[in-house]
Amino acid sequence: MLDLRERPFTDRGSRLLVMAADDGSLWVARALYETRLSDTTVLSGLRVFRGEEELRVRRALPSRIEFDGGVVLAFADAETLVLTGSAARAVWDQGEAAVDGAYTLVGEGHHPDAPERAAARWDAWFARLPDVREDLRERAEMAWWTLAVNLVDIRGRESLIPSKYGYVGLWNWDSYFHAIALRHADPDLAREQIRILLDNQREDGLIPDVVHDHGVLGETTDLPRSDLARLAQHVGGPPVREAVPVTKPPLTAWAVWKIHEAAPDTGFLEEVYDRLVRSQEWWFRYSDPDGDGLAEYLHPYSSGLDDSPIWDHGPRAEPPDLNAYLALQYDRLADIAQAIGRPGEQWRERAQALTDLMVSRRWTGVRFTTPTASVRTPLDLMPLFTGRLPAEVADQLASDLRSPSFWGERPVPTVAFDDPLHDPDAMWRGPVWLNVNYLLIDGLRRSGYGATADELTKRTLAMVRDGGGLYEYWNPVTGAKATRATSGFGWSAALFLDLAITASS
Structure with a gap:
């Protein structure tokens, strides 16, 4: 209804x-x-x-x-x-x-x-909904409907947008999350979401932030004026005057491999492999301004967490999630290269070397740090995503996740519960976002913490099932829609579905 x-x-x-x-x-x-x-x-x-x-x-x-x-x-x-x-x-x-x-x-x-x-x-669309548990069925049907109605034509191609309420474009990492759900029932449509982005990739390797009706958003000169005004008010430090590239976190190869696991297609892997390599190389060639081997986000929008207090100190930052994603991308490039019979390019070695560099430069013995910000966010825990951390480091991160700072009836807050900057209702400053939970669940399994991944999955599904809708983000205290969150949000629908399908199998 x-x-x-x-x-x-x-x-x-x-x-x-x-x-x-x-x-x-x-x-x-x-x-x-x-x-x-x-x-x-x-x-x-x-x-x-x-x-x-x-x-x-x-x-x-x-x-x-x-x-x-x-x-x-x-x-x-x-x-x-x-x-x-x-x-x-x-x-x-x-x-x-x-x-x-x-x-x-x-x-x-x-x-x-x-x-x-x-x-x-x-009737034909709902007949393709994969089986889920009975207690999750009503919300799964809502999610499946959400994915269908968020499909629109953008420049001649069927694109799954985040929401018809304010997000009418094909956003970069949103599309990867959307594809993860679509792979279960329409892998061709899942692949199309990846293709659209890669077909708009720049020559230097950058994958743009947004493909929209009028072109692409790939640098700050493409930003709408309303965004420039909001960023000037929110982001600390002097305003950025020069053109800055704008993209989203590097999860392309990760999403491509997830589609392949559900519906193998080596032809598609061959089609995208070289472009995935160019995207990976872009981060180290163009987004590592201090040359220390650890990539940075050059713009808040490139992190996907543009209102996080991480940006209160300026428009550039290096939270721990970015290089964790890049390390995992190296492993996925190795998987793809092996599947299509291409040389490995030492991708596994690069994955481990980048993980080791993160530990040596950013691990304090207690936590991973963001050099420009002391605020505690679940991005501190995201190196679990690599599956390559030393055991004592991974154990500490898994323990931190289960601590009162991040764990509750409805984990995981986007700013720690006990951090003075925590606001349970403000975008990226405390609410629960399904993509953060999903990435942590994925990393927990890869790092050997299956029981914690199962419990986080259980609590995430219960929050969405009982919360009334598929929102952009949730208040972790009440479990209700946060005040300014958009409704009918694509990646919330997609990731709820994927978790529900996995939990029901």
Whole structure:
């Protein structure tokens, strides 16, 4: 069931959203990149009458909105909304029309069978949902619906966007998380998300942050003005004047290999291998300004955690997650090279050397540090992702995760519970994000802490199951949607699904 607020009526491939207004009427807007829905209204004030009696919305399903009296609103296609019924009248702020058979409210053509065809499309999509436990089924169906409606055409290619509420573009690491869920039922579509990004890779190897309707976001000169203003207010240090590359954390090879594990395709591995190598090399050639062998994030957006207090001291930082991802990427490049019969390029040796360098330069004997920030975040624990740490270091990180700083009924806060900067409701400053939990679960298993990974999986699934929706992030104290979090968020849907599928197998 859709509530027409957090879960609008929309369709796969459509930019149109039908939502409930505060006065009980419906309004329709179009989802566009970096544009508020209030600025893209198609029509507003929609109500349906029979005679003088208003026919209220009885329920909203993925395939249709049902009004009292048998009137139905359905998508005939991505651009066409159709009202069907008899002896009714639709009234909206911009006009009115009789509904006796079928009336095309938005779009063109005559589509009397729109509700039946929409139902068949959705039945076919839900039939592909992998099996999950019964207690997780309702939320899994919501997640599977979320992934479908977040698929839109961007520059001629079907792209899974994070949300039609404000995130209408194909974001870099979001796409990797999306692909991890899609691989279970539509591996070709999962591969397409990777291809879109790699097809927009720069010559120097950088994979852009966003592919959107008007081009790509690959450096600060491409940022919308609203982003520049927000960053100037939030990020410490002097403003950045020169053009700075903008990307996202290096998880491409990791995602490619996860797709391959579920649906092997050596042709795809051969297609992307050289581009993955170029991306890996970019980080050390262009994103290591002090030349110490440890890459840095040159811009807050490149970390994916742009509102984290890590950035309160300036626009550049080297939290422990980045080089952990890069070390794991070396191992995944080795896996791919072996699968396609290419020379190993000493990828395993490079993985271990980078891990050793992280330990020697950034391990204090107690924790991994971020040179410019003392705040404690779960990024301190992310070197577990490598699966290559010395046993005593890995044991300390696993123990820290299970400590009161990071562990609770709903772990893991994005700033430690006992850090003075912890705010359970502020983006990246305390709420739980599913991608952080998922990456930690992945790293725990790789590092040999299966029981902790299982417990974190259990608590994460319970939080989402009981929290009311698939949000951008959750308040770790209440388990509810954090105040400013977006609803219907793609990677939350995708990663919940992957964890639920794994837990149900």
